[in-house]
Amino acid sequence: MTEQTPPTPPFRDPQLPFAKRIDDLLERLTLEEKISFLHQYTPAVERLGVDAWRTGQEALHGVAWMGPATVFPQAVGLGATWNTDLVRRVGEAVSKEARAMRARDDRVGLNVWSPTVNLLRHPLWGRNEEGYSEDPKLTSAIATAYTRGLRGDHPTYWRTAPVLKHWLAHNNETDRATSSSSVRPRVLHEYDLRAFRETVEAGAVAGVMPAYNLVNGRPNHVSPYLREQLRSWTDEELLVCSDAGAPSNLVDHEHYYDTHEEATAAALLAGVDSFTDHGTESAQIVGRVQRAYEEGLLTEADIDTAVRRQLSVRFRLGEFDPRYDPYAGTHDFDTPAHRALALEAAEQAIVLLKNDGLLPLAPDTRVAVVGLLxxxxxxxxxxxxxxHRSTPLEGLYERFGAExxxxxxGVDRIRLKTSAGTFLQVPAVDADDEVRGAEGALDPALLSGRTDLPPLTTDPAGTELALIDWGEGVLTLRAPDGRYLSVADDDYVxxxxxxxxxxxxxxxFRLEPHASGHLLRHIGTGRHVCVAADGVKVADENPEIFELVVVERGEEAVRRAAEQADVVVVVAGNDPHINGRETEDRTTLRLPEHQERLLRAARAANPRTVLTLVSAYPYTVRTTSLPAVLWTAHGGQAAGTALARVLSGDVSPAGRLPQTWYEDDGDLPGLLDYDVIGSRQTYLYFEGTPLFPFGHGLSYASFSYADLTTSVTGDAVHVSFTVTNTGDVSADEVAQLYTRAVEPTVTRPRRELVAHRRVTLAPGEKADIAFEVPLRAxxxxxxxxxxxxxxxGPYDLLAGASSEDVRLRTTVVLDGEPGAPRPVxxxxxxxxxxxxxxxxAIVDRTKVAGDAVTPEPNRTAELVYRDCDLGDGVTEVRxxxxxxxxxxxxxxxxxxxxVLSTETATSGPYDYTTLTADIVAEGVHDVHIRLRGPLRLAHVGFSG
Structure with a gap:
């Protein structure tokens, strides 16, 4: 008798629609198996042949955290390219490398947590480097391009599945797990939701990740906007992945719920489908979901909904159809094309902020390149x-010749003398310790935390250290061979x-003046450095008092180099792990004082000084005495080569600022002030004079704009004009189109980006630029x-080279719906x-939905509601x-x-009571309400 092959289950049948296959698989899974799927690390179901899986693979500007990969410019640098085609190609390269890396290491995930579409509202945000722009239109355009590249172009299967970060109104690291962003409805819909919405509607997004913060008093992980907004924008199943540790934060830090079971159930019901918590250990989350189900807080149907969304992503990634997955054989990794693309992206991200004719540099220029970066x-x-690695120095060596x-x-060279008269000594490292590679370069595996290297000691001569001052008292110390001083878990230095x-x-570290010397505090542990018999370590007792012996000031070295050169290139900026990063906001726009001193020293020694800022965020710098200034984000593996090609004129710069550069810290709102309209934030509303405006960037060519025409047909405004390269070199221009309501009845943006295009033009070449702007804009x-x-009414259309460099303008009159008094x-x-x-401040009306308003601490709240129609008369307010x-x-x-007041406080913040008072009024009026005390106002009603 011939043994029959068991029938193929429907979920394995590639001829069936995904929805039917998911239905079949869900029916085969037990409740316990489905609950296990809700943690980030989903176990295998061996009886069904379903593999283990996990959500999450960082891929912001290249595959991250999984070892060697092509490194592209930071996200804010990609935003500075204003080039959607380029960014789409970067996304393609990143997703191809993710596939290639997964083929040899199954720890590499295909559900990529990228891009970050949080708007760069406040330039002191520590994670400024992760976003694209302060403008929602530009952000959504760049994010859409990146997600399309990550997704791939197959109609059924996806190369990777991108998840947008971080939902919603997240722009501060200070108290990020407990602070609430107060976001009025206009800001919510016109600003914060827009970048997410337009990217999701483009159809290449697999899901979103909620942010740590609260919005209007309610944690993002239980936000009703996930249901009311996000999932109304698409028919696709979107996977919502929690941020790491955020499910536990609902109880442990935010104290929004009393029990983890209640919190987990609330998050699941709000729309969170995958819980990233407790690392790889799923027992805590699985147990919480199981108990929430047993307590009646969840139904199996609720669990099925979340699992369905996860399975939808897995099916789209081709997991269940390996023979049909068009991306299964992808092996593109560190290819010549990817290296060329990394260079192209780095070149296009460079922004020329100022140029008084010093740039480009002639081929025979003698260049001094100085600065911490x-x-x-x-x-x-x-x-x-x-x-691969390219620094500005290496790029200039390559382009101009080392001679x-x-x-x-420009760092200070020091020795640290102990109270015993000896000096800190860095022990030599033998070649067989594998600290260096074959060509003498530091091995990438040399990371902090190693305990197999000898700790520092002391001896009569000691070691000369580079003291690198990053500002605000934060410094790093480096040995002559390039190794940085670090502290491992055993507390040795x-x-x-x-x-x-x-x-x-x-x-x-920090140097703290003490007696006649200094204590050296290690910032990571908070403890001081001490000298022990078995080596130098950090401890709570017996701190060493060091004498700081300066061998050479950095300014002197800069001065000597500058005096010998035709042109000085000062490379200043930040280290992305110090004084502004995830978990740490900046405190000022100013360049660190040590770097200011280096810049002054270079400028005094040689007026032909170019300031090149390499940073994750804007600075405020005095540029009046500088003939040339450039900015680029940290540009990835090809950053130095790209910079040299721009300085030399091999490439004409065409990056544009994706956010406003302000003159002074005083121009900034409070870090936690999310009302971009009320406090006049970003280029949309800012009424001052910026250092450099949004969209700004110069070129080695010049461009003329002409022939602006407009027409209104159907549901769009059609705009066209020409751009001509009137210079003598080929170059890119970024044509930008803005709009402005001429006679608004409410506060509207001073101008607002509605379209842009980056074009390459040869000398004398003309390009016809045409945009179709939907009336929705x-x-x-x-x-x-x-x-x-x-x-x-009338709307200005402004075409030009930046938000402030308008070359053409016209006005169109649009039909619309006139405003009407509020029918109160x-x-x-x-x-x-x-x-x-x-x-x-706006707060949560209930834990589930709705908003209320309360005074900020120790303040009186003033609220104005315009044009309220009280009809023929009212006699009561409620x-x-x-x-x-x-x-x-x-x-x-x-x-x-x-005047209405509560005689005693209600039993809780969600225990509302109705107060009434007699009034006599009629007609249309502005209603003014003043609130004092810890009072939450949810609603105001009137009756006759």
Whole structure:
């Protein structure tokens, strides 16, 4: 008798639609198996032949955390290219490398947590490097391009499955797990949601990751916007992955729920489908979900919904159809094409901020390259390991010849003398310790935390150390062979790091004046350096008092190099792991004082000085005496070559600023002030004079704009104009189109980007630029109606080279829906739907949905609701409030008509009571409400 082959289960049948296959697989899984799928690390189901799987693979500008990979410019640098085609190609390369790396290491995931689409609202945000722009239109354009590259172009199967970070209104590291972003409806819909929405609607997004913070008093991991907004934008199943540790934060830090079971159930019901918590250990999350189910907080259908979304991503990635997966054989890794693309991206990211004719440099120029970043190729927290490396110094050597390039890092060279009269000594490392590779370069495996290298000692001569001052008292110390001093888990100080890095940086120190010398505090542990019999370590007792012996000041080395050169290139900026990174916001826009001194020394010695800022964020710098200034984000593996090609004129710079560069810290709002409209933030609303405006960037060519035409047809405005290269070199121009409401009835942006295009033009060449701008781009969120509205009237269209460099303008008159007074007799006033406010914060009306308004601590909240129609007359006002405090109501800024107060505080913040008062009013008025005390206002109603 012939043994029959068991039938293929439907979930394995590639001819069936994914939805039917997922239904079949769900039916075959037990409840326990489905619950196990909810943790980031999903176990295999061997009886069904289903493999283990995990969500999450960092791939912000290359495959990260998994070893060597092609490293492209930081995300903010990709944003500075304003080139969607380039960014799409970068996404393709990254996803191909993810596939190739997974083929040899199954720890590499295909559900990539990238890109970050948080808007760069505030330039002091520590994670500024991870976003694309302060503008939602540019951010969504770049993010859409990157996700399309990551996804691939097959109609059914995806190369990788991108997840957008971080939902929503997340722009501070200070108290990031407990702070709440107060986001009024207009800011929510016109600003924060837009970047997510347009990217999701483009169809290449697999999901989103909620942010750590709260929005309007409610944690993002239980946000109703996941359901009400995100999932209404697409018919695709979107996978929502929690941020690491955030599910536990709901109880442990935010104290939003009393039990983890309640919190986990609430997050799942809100739309979180995969819980990233407790690392690879799933028992905690699985147990919480199981107990929540047993307590009736969840149903099996709720669990099925989350598992379905996860399986949808796995099917799209081809996991269940290996024979049909078009990307299964991808082996493109560190290819010549990827290396060329990394160079192209680095070149296109460079922004020429100022040029008084000094650039480009002639081929026979003698160049001094100086500064802390002159011979550095810095990585950040979300970088892969460099396979190739190019520093500014190396790039200039290559382009101009080593004999024409002088170098001075500009760091202070010191010795640290102990109270016993000896000096700190870095022990030599034998070649067989594998610290260095075959060509003498530091091995990438040389990382902080090594304990197999000898700790520092002391001896009469000691070792000369490079003291690198990053500002705000933070410094790193480096041995002559390039190794950084670091502290490992055993508390000994060793020269054991190739660069500062790690989640907790172990290579940073502070020198603290003490008696006649200094204590040396290790920032990572908070302890002081001491000298023990068995080596130098950090400890809580017996700190060593060091005498700082300066061998050479950095300014002197810079001065000598500058005097010998035709041109000085000062390379300044930041280390992405220090003074501004994930978990740490910056405190100032200013360049660190030590780097300012180096710049002054170079400028004094040689007026022909070029300042090149290599940084993850904007700075405020005095540029009046400098003939040339450039900026680039950390540009990845080809950064130095790219910079040299731009300085030499091999490439004409065409990067454009993706965010405003402000003149002074005083131009900035509070870090936690998310009301971009009320506090006039970003180029959209900023009324001051920026150092450099949004969209700014110069070229070695010149361009003329002409022939602007417009027409309005259907649901779009059609705009066309020509751009001509009037210079004598081939170059790129970034044509930008902005709009402005001429006669708005509410505060609207000063100007707003609606389209852009980067074009390459030879000398004399002309390009016809045409944009189709949907009428939706001219709408605003009308709080009176609770939805978008196109206001009729004139709108300026502004075409040019930046938000402030407008070359052409015209005005179109658009039909729309006229505004109307608020029908407060029928709808009343939701508290958060104010037109203007001061001293107010939006908070959660309930834990599930809705907003309320409360005064900020120790302030009185002032709320204004414009054009409220009280009809033929009202005689009573009703307010829904919780907590304790006083509410005063007036009309048009006149006398107080009603005072309402709670005699005693309600039993909780969500325990609302209704207060009433008699008033007499009719017609259309501005309603003014003043709140004092810890009172939550949810709603105001009127009756006759």
């Amino acid at each position: 002159a011979d550095e190729c810095k990585l950040d927290w979300y970088s892969g390991t460099l396979i 024409r390039v002088e170098f001075a890092e 060793r020269a054991s790091a190739d660069q500062p890095g790690g989640w907790v940086v172990q290579e940073t 001219f709408e605003f969120w009308d709080v009176a109606r609770g939805g978008p509205r196109l206001e009729p 007799l029928q709808r009343g006033l939701d508290a958060a739907d104010f037109d203007e406010q001061s001293g107010a 307010v829904s409030v919780a907590g304790e405090g006083v509410l005063e109501l007036s009309l048009d800024g006149g006398p107080v008509l009603a």
